[in-house]
Amino acid sequence: MKKWTVSTFKAAKGVRKLGCCTAYDACFARLADEAGVPCILVGDSMGMVSLGYSTTLPVSMQETLSATAAVARAAKDALVIADMPFGSYQCGDDAAMANAVACLKVGADGVKLEGGARVCGLIRRMTDAGIPVLAHVGMTPQSVNAYGGFKTQGKTREAALQVLEDAKAVEAAGAFAVTLECVPDELAAEITAALKIPTIGIGAGPVCDAQWLVMHDLLGLNEGHVPSFVKRFANLAADAKKAFAQYVDEVAGGTFPPPRRGA
Ligand code: KIV
Numbered sequence: 001m002k003k004w005t006v007s008t009f010k011a012a013k014g015v016r017k018l019g020c021c022t023a024y025d026a027c028f029a030r031l032a033d034e035a036g037v038p039c040i041l042v043g044d045s046m047g048m049v050s051l052g053y054s055t056t057l058p059v060s061m062q063e064t065l066s067a068t069a070a071v072a073r074a075a076k077d078a079l080v081i082a083d084m085p086f087g088s089y090q091c092g093d094d095a096a097m098a099n100a101v102a103c104l105k106v107g108a109d110g111v112k113l114e115g116g117a118r119v120c121g122l123i124r125r126m127t128d129a130g131i132p133v134l135a136h137v138g139m140t141p142q143s144v145n146a147y148g149g150f151k152t153q154g155k156t157r158e159a160a161l162q163v164l165e166d167a168k169a170v171e172a173a174g175a176f177a178v179t180l181e182c183v184p185d186e187l188a189a190e191i192t193a194a195l196k197i198p199t200i201g202i203g204a205g206p207v208c209d210a211q212w213l214v215m216h217d218l219l220g221l222n223e224g225h226v227p228s229f230v231k232r233f234a235n236l237a238a239d240a241k242k243a244f245a246q247y248v249d250e251v252a253g254g255t256f257p258p259p260r261r262g263a
Contacts, residue, residue, distance in 0.1 A: 004038045004079040006110060006132045006176045012038075013198045018210035020200060021218055024050050024067045026074035028215055033075040039200075040078045041112060041134075041212065042068045044085045044142070049216040056141050059085040061099055065106050072107025081134050082108035086142040089113055093122055100131050112179065114140035116166020120173035127174030135170035138163050138204065139182035152203075154183040160190075167191045167199075179212065180204040182227075203229040 002008075012018055022043040023029040032040055046067055047059040068082040082103035089096035100111045110132030113119050123133045139153045147153075154163040164187070167178050177198045180188045185205025192199045192207050201208030213230065216222045220232035221240075250256035 003077050006079065009039060009079055010176055010197060013196070013209045018198075018200075019213075020210050021213050022046070022215045023071050023075075024215070026070040029071040029078075029080075030074040032215070033078045037078055039081060039210070040071055040075050041081045041083055042071050042108070043112075043214065044083045045214045047085075049214060049222060055144050057086045057144070061085060061088045061102070064088070065102055068103055068108050069106035079109045080107060081110050081112050082106075083112045089119070089122060093125060096122055097125065097129065100126055101129075104131060110134055110176065112136055114142050116163070117169040120169050123170055123173040123175055133170075133175045134177050134179065134200075135167075135173075135175035136179040136181065137166040137170065138180045141181070150182070152182045152184070154187045160184070160187045163187060164191055164194065167195060171195050171197050177210070180208060203227055 009018070018038045020039040020041065021032055021037055022041045022045055023032050024042060024046040029040055042064065044056040044059045044064070046063070047053040047056045051059070051063065053059070064082055064085050068080065072080045084096070084099060084103070088099040103111050111126070112134040113122065114136040116135070116137045119135075123135060126133050139147070139150065141150060144150060154160040160183075163183055167180070170178055175197060177200055178195065180191060180199050180201045182203040185207065188199065188201050188204035189207035192209060198209035200210040200212055202212040217226050217230040218233050220235040221237050223237050226232070247256065
């Protein structure tokens with residue numbers, strides 16, 4: 001398999017649908033990469049599934065950089081995208097540029113930003129500087145406080161048109177792909193048909209050019225609430241608990257470790 005690039009990712013539109021996922025460390029990034037996942041997002045979902053926060057908002061730039069560096073060291077073929085955390089691109093474009101540059105310095109192939117028309121100036125500046133940008137419209141989790149919860153967006157025709165306009169705007173600003181999160185399937189289909197760049201859906205139906213799943217959901221590592229659109233492709237939480245419990249029992253029962261002859 002050859003290294004995925006922004007160009008090969010874009011060229012897959014209409015040719016092959018791409019199953020993409022998140023990862024936050026070298027161990028799982030290597031597994032996903034070797035399994036053929038074309039694009040790994042070091043998502044700020046890390047805050048919720050791995051760092052124990054109830055939203056993505058507390059994730060810091062330092063946490064993003066160390067996770068991105070680990071993923072980039074392990075992923076040989078996948079495109080590695082760093083998800084810029086809340087606060088890293090809302091406090092001025094110069095600071096945002098410096099943070100995006102830092103993501104590429106530790107090995108990311110590009111960055112992801114949430115927002116439509118309002119972040120287009122930044123998308124243009126980043127792409128002009130050679131930083132590939134993956135946009136994110138629809139339900140943008142960093143706006144959870146503005147929404148009053150994680151809620152499907154674009155449900156009325158007026159709201160749908162706003163999401164469509166945002167998607168067109170980020171394409172015009174130079175984004176190489178756009179994430180559509182939690183929008184009605186019909187709207188995702190309309191946007192996918194209207195854009196030349198790939199759409200990557202999560203909770204946006206089957207018509208998108210690619211899909212995201214958060215790694216912990218995909219692997220069944222999450223025992224709490226999972227969104228209804230998630231499919232668990234494994235049940236690693238149960239397997240891990242069983243293994244931990246057996247280990248505890250075997251140590252307590254004296255069967256592990258066995259005696260080492262001659263040691
Ligand atoms: O942080 C994340 O995992 C994401 C995906 C849901 C697209 O932004």
